[in-house]
Amino acid sequence: MPTNDYVAHAPGYVNNEGPKLVTKRFEYADSFTLQRFLATDGYTGLRTALTKRPVDVHNEVRGATLLGRGGAGFPAGIKWGFLPPGKYPYYLVVNGDESEPGTYKDRLLMERDPHQLIEGCLIACYALGLSQCFLxxxxxxxxxxxxxxxxxxxAYEAGYVGRNILGSDFSVDIVLTWGAGAYIVGEETALIESLEGNRGMPRLKPPYFPAAIGLYGQPTIVNNVETLANVGWIMANSAEQYRAYGSETSPGTRMFAISGHVRRPGVYEVQHGVTTFRELIYGDNFCRGIRDGHELKTFIPGGGSAPWFFEEHLDLPLEAGPVGAAGSMLGSGAIVVMDETTDAVKAALRVVQFFARESCGKCTPCREGTRWEEQILERIVAGEGRPSDIDLLLDIADNISPGPYPVAAHHAQGLEAVPFPPKQTTICPLGPSSVAPIASTIRRFRHEYDAKITKRDPIPLRIEVLA
Amino acid sequence: MSFFTSSNLDLAREIVGRYPRPRSALIPLMHLAQEQHGWVSVDAMRQIADLCGVTAAEVKGTGSFYEMFKFHPVGSYLINVCTNISCMLLGGEELLEHAQYRLGIAPGETTEDNMFTLEEVECIAACTEAPCLQVNYRYRLRVSNTDFDSLLDRIRSGAEPDLSKHGTLTNVRQQIPIDRVANIVPPEHAREMPVWLHRNEASTTQAVN
Incomplete structure (x- = not known):
């Protein structure tokens, strides 16, 4: 049952102790109104930005080392610098297509504090000379x-968006547009395709950044909702103050959604790079441990695409570097905790099933491979698995995301971990992401697979060829 | 004959005008068609094609990629039960099973009275509140079997007036006042450097009112 730490009007959000940069208005029931926004320093960041030269605004954001919150963790200020000079118009596309299993922070930011996001968009458009913004x-x-x-x-009525914003020479339109149900549209080039009225299929790389060729072939900045939600605060205060939170390499705060078998699941605003997984899962200020009478089995540290973590990873800080070095990623800030009652093979199947269903079908290894992985896992879970199925799974995985994988042959070389970041034979990381739960569970819970596999391999069919 | 009602046709033209290229309005207009009709018919796709300057086949080609668009009638209330990882851990699959039993239909099917369509969906971003579901894309969180039953009862007896019929996503629509529009033109008509970037050449900062 929800405890009184939950905020009734923002289900899932836990208003715990700690600095609040992007969720500071969540405590108000009317946090989404212009009135409340203005009463709580709203649009101060925009006003400050408009008194500065655009290039100085860009430098301030660059100085804050604001890391992208969508999954890749690329510094926004540096991404903004990739726009080729003079190739106008430039566009801003805001990625609010949050669909990664376990993730929800952008939804709360959009529902609870839409003006904060709009302010971030406006500041980005001002700093970079972006002509139009698509949300x-x-x-x-x-x-x-x-x-x-x-x-x-x-905001249009009050003069914060549109022509001559706040009476200045800065003008930009923000257009709200909706997706229609496709996980892959969260990939930035697929998002651009969708905005152009096409099937949401990722574009071939290079160019690696839409800043080179994006919407309508024009230079385009694609930023995540949470990333832009931080920009107003940085401008209203300063890069220096922003860097006072979090760690040297990962400043500020970050929102994490911790779900699954914990006592107090929820969305928390957490100091970036400082807090550890152990504090988050067991700390009194956060999830307060595994549900009664149970113990941790495994956890997914960064959404469905991330390789799984275990007991020995609990003391890692919530920071891209150390988590990456340990073989996984922080991804989109989603932690899914599983206790010992969880069937690891079934859990892996469910995550793989997601990728199989959401594969856009553009690249063969992903379109066919994820479906095969799903079918093989399904038959193992149903008790119809064969001894050769584990090698078959790893072989398919190797064709989507070349290994090494935790098969016996590699043990001698010490190659036990899932290769990360994954190599890929596909245009985007969706297919390779399906390999993460398979490799993680085979590596750690091979005995569970073995226990389910009771059938023998079918006798190979021999065809006698007559000479 | 027009598929869109005259007020929706005006709205459709306004939506097309918000994008530098008309084709970008394709998905928003399919949502509008679904709002008017509950699902996207062939007539709707033909008219959207005209409005966006593409063929009807291209409209279907794009639309069929996205699972929210329905090309056949569905129930007035679309119930989407999440069974992805976080919900699965806390009973999402059992909830879906219960829903099938109560409604007497399998996922993807519609009840005989055209009231409910049931679907098994992927993560709907309410993972800490598992198991969860959406009715016409509005959340119901930490749903027990009893909660599910009473939800059905309330919908059947009209006690959920806030839930719109399938197709209507929101009650508020973006409106851009004509005199507030900055500049929405095709990219080839916007090759000039935005005026405020000239401030970069100034050595001093400017005041704003």
Missing amino acids: YVRGEMALAQERIAQALNE
């Missing part, structure tokens, strides 16, 4: 769409 919100998030539409209507 792409996941189709299934009806309330977020409603709140953003309402906020944009208020």
Whole structure:
């Protein structure tokens, strides 16, 4: 049952102790209105930005080392610097297509504080000379769409968005657009395809960044919702103050959603790079441990795409570097905790099933491979698995994301970990992501696979060839 | 004959005008068609094609990629039960099973009275509140079997007036006042450097009112 730490009007959000940069208005029931926003320092960051030269605004954000919150963790200030000079117009596309299993922070930011996001968009457009902004919100998030539409209507009326913003020479339109149900559209080039009215299939790389060729072939910045939500705070305060939170390499705060078998699951704003997984899962200020009478089995540290972590990883800080070195990623800030009652093979199947269903079908290894992985795992879970299935799974995995994998042959070389970041035979990381749960569980819970595999391999069919 | 009602046709043209290229309005217009009709018919796709300057086949080609678009009638209330990892850990699959039993239909099917369509869906971003579901894309969190039953009862007896019929996502729509529009033109008509970037050449900062 929800405890009183949960905020009734923002289900899932836990208003714990600690610095609040992007969730500071969540405590107000009317946090999404212009009135509340203005009463709580809203649009101060925009006003400050407009008194500075655009290049200085960009430098301030660069100086804050604001890391992208969508999954890759690339510094926003540096990404902004990739725009080729003079190739106008430039566009801003906001990625609000949050669909990664276990993740939800962007939805809360859009539902609870849409003006904060709009302010971030405006500052980015001002700093970089972006001509138009498209706010792409996941189709299934009806309330977020409603709140953003309402906020944009208020902001247009009040002169914060549109022509001659706050009486200045800065003008930009922000258009709210909805997705229609496709995980892959969260990949930035697929998002651009979708915005152009096409099937949401990722584009061939290079160019690696849409800053070179993006929407309508023009230079385009694609930023995650949470990333932009931080920009207003940075401008209203300063890069220096921002860097006072979090760690040297990962400043500021970050939102994490911790779900699964914990006592107090929720979305928390956490100091970036300082807090450890152990504090987050067991700390009194956070999830307060595994549910009664149970113990930790495994946890996914960064959404469905991330390789799984175990007991020995609990003391890693929530920072891209150390988590990456340990063979996984922080990804989109989603931690899924599983206790000892969890069937590891079934859990892996469910995550693989997700990727099989959401594969866009553009690249053969992913389109066919994820489906095969799903079918093999399904038959293992159903008790129909064969002894050769584990090698078959790893062989398919190797064709989507070349190994080495934890098969016996590699043990001598000490190659036990899942290769990370994954290599890929596909255009985007969706297919390779399906390998993470398979490799993680085979490596750690091979005995569970073996226990389920009771059938023998079928006798190979021999065809006698007559001479 | 027009598929869109005259007010929706005006709205459709306004939506097309918000994008530098008309084709970008394709997905928003399919949502509009679904709002008017509950699902996307062939007539709707033909008219969207005209409005966006593409063929009807291209509209279907794009639309069929996205699972929210329905090309056949569905129930007034679309119930999406999540069974992805976080929900699975806390009973999402059992909830889906219960839903099938109560509604007497399998995922993807519609009840005989055209009231409910049931679907098994992927993560709907409410993972800490598992198991969860959406009715016409509005959340119901930490749903027990009893909660599910009473939800059905309330919908059947009209006690959930806030839930719109399938197709309507939001009650508020973005409106851009004509006199507030900055500049929405095709990219080939926006090759000039945005005016405020000239401030970069100034050595001093400027005041704003």
